[in-house]
Amino acid sequence: MDKINLNLYGLNFQKQVEKKEDEKNNVAENKAPVQQEGKKVDSEAIYSAMQLSAAQNKAAVLGNALTIDPKKYLDDESIARIQASMGDFENSVEDMTNVIKAEFPGLSEAQAAALAAKAVLQTM
Secondary structure, three states: OOOOOOOHHHHHHHHHHHHHHHHHHHHHHHOOOOOOOOOOOOHHHHHHHHHHHHHHHHHHHHHHHOOOOHHHOOOHHHHHHHHHHHHHHHHHHHHHHHHHHHHOOOOOHHHHHHHHHHHHHHHO
16 A cells, blocks of 8 residues: 655644744734834924925916817817817706705805716716
């Protein structure tokens, strides 16, 4: 008869991996957390810097958006069609905003406009 070989290597390997993980966890638990001391920063200064950064990014995006000339990319018929559809969309959003404000008087103007835009987009 042939010798029956058990996969002892795989079993022993798994035990060794478990032992190493336990040893690593014990070593990590025994170490005391290191306190890093740095200079204190005013949170208002950070917030102001973030607001300034956002304003600069928005200005950069809007500045680039205003320089696009659609006549370079579209013919007059396409421009007229897009303008007409945008006018219809804006009118639909305005009408839906009025309906939402009448139904939910506690909502702000921005919230009502956001809900109206989503509702109009779902109907299209």
